Amino acid sequence: MLKLRFPLPVFRNANEIANGKNARMALKGIIANRVALVISPSFKSSQYYEQVHRLINAQSVRVIEKSWGGEPSVEELSRVIGELEAFQPDYIVALGGGSIIDGTKLAWLFYEHPTLGSDVLYRPFSLPPLRGRAKFAAIPTTLGAGSEVSSAAVMLDHQTQSKKAVVTHDFLPDLVILDPDLVTEVPLDVLKTTVTDTLAHAIEGYVSLIDHPLMNTFAEQALSIVYRYRFKFSDESWKVEMLSELQYAAMLAGWVQNHCIVGLSHAIAHQLGSFDIGHGLANGLLMPAVIDFNYRDESVANKYAQLIQNAGVPSKEELVGLFEILVGGQKTNRMFTEKQLDVIAKNALLDPAAKSNPVRFNEDDVKEIVKQCL
Structure with missing residues (x-):
């Protein structure tokens, strides 16, 4: 190698x-x-x-x-x-x-x-x-x-x-x-939350501080595939052709996260497993707020805009709406103590994904996002 x-x-x-x-x-x-x-x-x-x-x-x-x-x-x-x-x-x-x-x-x-x-x-x-x-x-x-x-x-x-x-x-x-x-025997609610992870890998990898032109193309394609099936996610069963294409999207996004790492959403989601909050669901709930947080930086906002355009998604609102479709407005209704929030925030800053997020964040930013989303 x-x-x-x-x-x-x-x-x-x-x-x-x-x-x-x-x-x-x-x-x-x-x-x-x-x-x-x-x-x-x-x-x-x-x-x-x-x-x-x-x-x-x-x-x-x-x-x-x-x-x-x-x-x-x-x-x-x-x-x-x-x-x-x-x-x-x-x-x-x-x-x-x-x-x-x-x-x-x-x-x-x-x-x-x-x-x-x-x-x-x-x-x-x-x-x-x-x-x-x-x-x-x-x-x-x-x-x-x-x-x-x-x-x-x-x-x-x-x-x-x-x-x-x-x-x-x-x-x-x-x-x-x-x-x-x-994949056909996996419950649809499980599949939906795993598709949110595909989206999170593609989107966070695209705006990552690690630049990789080939991975940008993969991220655009992964997002395009998921967006294409947005009206099918509510179906009671998913056709094999749809599952096959979503497998490709997951692999494309997997390549992106492996080469470009991810960002703030994953840095927080990695801390929530011990609270019995599934990784896909965590990313599905966190990503809209993380996108808003990163949008404060004009150059990062331009990267999101490029991804949205090249993937054939009409707007930022449509991009964020994909997470709403997949997690169905779920809330964990989890009440974290201040001590728990401190631990989540400290560990999120130490997570490897924190280093590649395009906008710097601190412990208070993490706490605010967790309170807002969960």
């Missing part, structure tokens, strides 16, 4: 991407002796479970159910790491939402490097190389996390009660499978 000591726009991606209806057939192309398939317990009742298991081309396949709830902690990963160690797979496949893919990346990391210390874990690009023991595939079943094309895995630090990113380009999978059929 290219190693640079100076800033230069580079496109880093998964090795291979199979996409479209029946893309799961790509599992037949895996070359491995022992494959560990990491899933959520609910996928065992899926109509596609037996087929996915059967398609994996290996002498032995072990299904491992995730051992964590939302974002995993080191302690919660221990059972899965133990099962990987006992089975000794040479290929690991993660099937599920962003939490499953991120958790599996981390379990894979500790499977390959069991003595890894916390001093290295959270230091970006300081991890030892992967693939000494296993390759990795990701099959997302939601429409926004972008974890399948991300160099990061998010985990929960119990000490600070905040999310932290573990970062290495080795996390980029050997194989990504985007199969819309595997």
Whole structure:
């Protein structure tokens, strides 16, 4: 992999991407002796479970159910790491939402490097190389996390009660499978909140302090796809063609957030998982206020205007309205104490996403946005 000591726009991606209806057939192309398939317990009742298991081309396949709830902690990963160690797979496949893919990346990391210390874990690009023991595939079943094309895995630090990113380009999978059929069984309210994450990745990455011309094009296309389906989000069922295009949008936006990082909305949302506020919902509620906050800067307002124009969205109001459509005016009705707000604000400023937000913010700004939106 290219190693640079100076800033230069580079496109880093998964090795291979199979996409479209029946893309799961790509599992037949895996070359491995022992494959560990990491899933959520609910996928065992899926109509596609037996087929996915059967398609994996290996002498032995072990299904491992995730051992964590939302974002995993080191302690919660221990059972899965133990099962990987006992089975000794040479290929690991993660099937599920962003939490499953991120958790599996981390379990894979500790499977390959069991003595890894916390001093290295959270230091970006300081991890030892992967693939000494296993390759990795990701099959997302939601429409926004972008974890399948991300160099990061998010985990929960119990000490600070905040999310932290573990970062290495080795996390980029050997194989990504985007199969819309595997998304059809996910509840629509879950899918809607994951689409808000697609929007947040695209929009925050576009106005980020990290400039990457290619990623701007991807962000415009991702937003354009989501906007095109704005009148379909209220339908009782989503057609496979729509799911497939939204998968593309999620991947495009995932590329954007992986190369340009994100911003203020994510910096706050990363602190809300410990309060049982889902990541997609948090971004859906926060983004309108974050856009207003950033609009105070004329040059940033011009970048938003460029994104809106190039994506074919008529106005800023229509852009903000997409979040209203997707989260349906939800409020968490969460009452935070001043002490909790202090912790959220302090950790938001320390979050890596804070550094790339185009407008500087302080703790009072964070508190005001949280009170306004949640």
